[in-house]
Amino acid sequence: MNRNLQRRLATGSNAALVAVIMVLIVVFGYVLLEPFRIRVDFSATQSSRLMEDTQNKLRILEKDAIPVKITAFSAQEGKKEAYFKNRQLQDLVEEIDYASSVVEAEFVDFDRERLTAENLGVTEYGTVVIQRGEQRVDLKDRDLFRHVGKGADRAMEFLGEASVNRAFSQLMANNTRVVYALVGHGEMNPESREPDGLSDLGKALDQEHYELKRLDLVRDAKGGVPQVPEDAAAVIVVRPRVQIPALEQELLLAYLSAGGPLLFAVDPGGVIPEIFGRFGVAVPEGMVLDKLLVFPFPDRPVPRYRNHPITEALASETLVTLVSGVAPLQAAVPPREGIRSATLLETSRDGWIERGGELKGGNALFQPEIDAAGPATMALTLELGRDSGLVNRGQGRVIVLGDSDMLSNSLLTEGPGNLSFGVNALRWLVGDDGRLSVSGRPSAVRKLALTEEDLGQLRWVVIGLGPLLAMMVGAAVWSSRRGR
């Protein structure tokens, strides 16, 4: 073998080796760097970012290390709607897949992969199946998409993440806590599906691992000593129709003093539990009204969110909580010793407390001589320390709502923010502050306002203009170079 051949072989094999090594390094680098994946979202809606709450749940799922599989089936082939539905489902699936190593998410074409659908027993387009171990939750099209607006403004909203989020909660349900709803005095019934029932709230809480049960202090005692059950995470009293007997009020106070949280919801002109006096909360006569209202309902002022953990997320997502017929609330000024009160919902500056007077054109008007000027408080929270004399252990939390309808079946699912408000209020009460979040964040499609006519004109601009210009410049260059 001569020297030259040796040199060439050395260089050649070296070059080949380096090329192979380079490819290996690149592949290895990918595997090495993948765990440190960084994702930056530049979209205006941050649509790729999973909500804090979802991320928390993914983290909890990860700790359990039980594999979770999400199978999202495509929507029925159709027009625009199916395109958007599939795209949003796909995006969500992918985002969850990126975000977690224990959750494996997959988008499946329902038409093409019949076998997958059959294996899972899925018969509907657009179904999302979430499996964790033996457990399984199915989400249907109606859980994932909702239409808002009318006519030209009609738009589709995607609630997929919120639904998946709730499904996660259901799947993780192993430490359900009980929230008792006091009954026996005409309160709203947690089991009733009527408009003034609380069944929807019960369902929503169920997905968050709270069980909403009725509590009849006298009857449940069955002749024994009546008391609030030991497993109570919170007690809510929604719109009593008759005054709560002193005995039962004492029981609630005893529960509060042991660190149990309470929620009261009252209505204007309704019964005001006497214990409000102990908290320094007054309910003046009249009804809260506002120029800013949910048209055409004069008794539905649009509440403003004050800075509070319960409403923080709602405010940032600008979701409205619907209320109907609100009693004004007043916290004692100066505050009672050991009691810290915070306003949760209030009217705008244009709100007032209506105390009768004339109606003009069917609408109430602010009349300074009769009415009290706003902003009026519609909901508040109280934190009771030991020096209040009401609490023996830790800190007591109380929420007072000037409206009961907002929690009832009539408004809970109608208002964009009601569900979150209700669930978050409960979470805050029982001290699950870390879990506070908006339960649903819809994402909408950005529409183009294009008429057929516009499209016709546009066609020539977008298809013809560019190529034409390019050809013209080309022809100019070509002709200028000819004959040179």
Place this chain on the structure above:
Amino acid sequence: MIDVQHLTKSYGPRLAVDDVSFSIGKGEVVGFLGPNGAGKTTTMRILTGFLPATGGDVKVAGFDVFDEPMQVKRRVGYLPESPPLYPELTVGTYLEFAAELRGFYGKERLKRVGRVMEQVGLVGWEGRVLGSLSKGYRQRVGLAQALVHEPEVLILDEPTSGLDPTQVMGMRELMRELAATRTVILSTHILGEVEAICPRAMLIAGGKLRASGTIAELREQAPGGVWYYLEVAGAQDREVGALAGVQMVEPLGIDGDFAKLRVRAPADPRELLFRAAAAKGWRVRALEQRLPSLEEAFIGIVGREG
């Protein structure tokens, strides 16, 4: 300047260059002579570092072509067989590009392009598109490209092929000028070209170096060698052949009184012949030295060995 030892190049089983060794000193002008497909172009491509050798060592200006190609490339100007032109560019932009490839930028670049255009006679042609140039001008641009960095070594592959006679004359003139200051290797299959420009030539055929030397030396290697033509009356060829200093005499024919003779001698015998003729009363009508043509030498050498 150029040192080639046992250079071999094979394309698969075919040997294009077979154990060629030569060396060329600084300032020499050497012609590579050989029929088409003899291995001239391959040798030149190896010298410029464009092709790798299969075996042997090639050094240009003291740098090994394989180990230090950059050093070699910096010192070599190369005009391939067909000038390496981008047909879409103009003469000016092309030469500026060539200058930049050699590391000249800004004013230095413009200066060099200007000078080289003057050198090859392209002044006023800057704006012409290369694709529309005639063969002669394409060749000039190609040469300009090889000259722009004033290389120590200039390698020209068939610089006059395809040119018309006046263009050939011009090109030869140009090469003669260039040869004055640098080492030049040019390849050709036209013998006259070597004769016109190169003091030294190498004869390559079938991948082998068949002969090398000055033009005179090559001629002597022709089968005929140098001889003298004599027309004489009053003398027998034997008498001429008997003269001291004459090796051999062949009669070529008779023209009246005059005998036509081919005289061979180790040294120039002309003076001697004149004196002998004067002394003996011979009438000499013609006496001249006959050199073999390069063609004869070429065919002789290639034919003899191949």
Place this chain on the structure above:
Amino acid sequence: MKFVFTMWKKELRSYFVSPIAYVFLAAYLLIAGLFFYLGVTLTGEASLRVLAGNLAITQIFVLPMLTMRHFAEERRQGTLEMLLTAPIPLWAIVVGKWAASVTLCAIMFAGTLVFPAVLAYYGDPDWGVMLTSYLGLFAVACAFCAAGLFSSSLLDDQMAAGLIGAVILVPFWLVGRAEALVPDEWADRVRPLSLLYHLDSFNRGVLDSMDIYYFVAFTAVFLFLTFRSLESRRWR
């Protein structure tokens, strides 16, 4: 570095003094316009998503046509001899040519900027998403030009170089659809190779470090292979 600039300048000039660049530009804008128009009429959405997705796939076939001439043509013209015997590093030639192709792509993209303008006029598009969509297209252009250059360095024939360029790229497209053909575990393993998988985030307004890594690595590997393939004549 200045040699890269020299090559870049020369290649761009070659593109723009000959009709190819303009024919190319016109064809590209025509295709892009059709996709855009279709996207708008089908979805009615103020977004470039349909366009960006389709253009990326189109580029698999279009960009090798753009790069095919590079080395194949140099070889045919004999200018490769001039480049390879000039004292300029090989990598500078490769990078310079690649940069010129990428620049031409950038100019083609600039020609499509009329679409965002139309969207902004008739709707309220998400500018962040459009920006990342364009970044994605650009990343694809960088990667594809590198692959096209590689195939051009392998083959003497222009058309063959263009064809092979597309043939190199198509598997990276199809691998994203591998799920339908091979078992899931396999599909998961090869998915990081998929172009569509790495493009998706760009089209949703998200920059992902791994996507950027993918395109940078794709480009680097093919530029390196091009370099090697040219260098191989030094020892082959």
